Amino acid sequence: MNLRIASGFSAGIDPYPPNAELLGSVNLPFVIVADHPGFVGASVKLIQRMLINEVVGLAVTKFFFNENAVEVSPKDAVRYYTGTLNDDFTFTPEHHGVLDPGGWEGFYAPNVMEDGKGRKLLWAWMPEVARGAFEDAKGWAGALTVPRQLSLTADGRLRMDPVPELQRLRGPCERLSGLILCAGADEGDAALANAGSACLLQTRGRALELLAEIELIDANASFGFKLLHTDNDEECTVIVFEPEQRSFHVDRTRSSLSPSTHKAELRGEIDWAAGSTVKVHMLLDYSLLEVFAGYDSCLSARMYPLLEESxxxxxxxRKGSVSFRSLQVWAIRSIWP
Known part of the structure; x- marks a missing residue:
């Protein structure tokens, strides 16, 4: 079919282009919808061009809510839908999920491009909203997420991977294998705050890449990671995975001694079955954290620790038993010489 679409940006205020772009005959299996609570049901007038698996797709990131074509990028979680665009231009969704629930706390105004290799790459803005009134973090306008390579799985779900070029920044690596953790072993340790059996790694740093392959031994198992923490947890950022609850979250309650920074918990979705083996991939760059949970769920967050020893x-x-088949932690080198 001949599909006419309007190209646009992912945030801001722009007029609706008078002439839509003709993309030709396409089969469209992929759509991302930016859901905005205040404008549910509003007419979508601006969309962003995206190519997935050599066919044209759409990333819907604009909502047209008056005749002046004002558009808005949602400040909360952005949902995606994959499915088929029918000949009558109706869309049949087959799968859906959250692109990234970070919102203003770490993931805003996503944009997509195709690079020279034909890869479909996504970036988003990680704004400074989470600093609140924290004066020491003033003067910055945020940063970008790492580029995420988009693809579709065999069953039509969205997959998001950090681009492999980031591996060039890997420095010294700490590797563990066959690590089994069982909750209850350290219940009397106040520093663990009911975390259960734990392993303190030798690696220290604020710029790290962590990649773990984990077997979920128990149906009720929950586990996690503490980053940017002191020896007594005076400051710490905690990432907890709860497969039984189909969720994971980033706990920033003690991420910073500053009372001004945001402490709200950020929560994402997972769908992991007991007995399965999953991967967790995290990129930490001082105040920036990106969590890839199985590569089909991501969460971006900002934290502002004050102590050098964090x-x-x-x-x-935290609950049940988990087996870390492999755990790798790299120090990340600076991109600057």
């Missing part, structure tokens, strides 16, 4: 890394089991 550089420890711990893995733990």
């Amino acid at each position: 550089d420890r890394v711990t893995v733990f089991a």
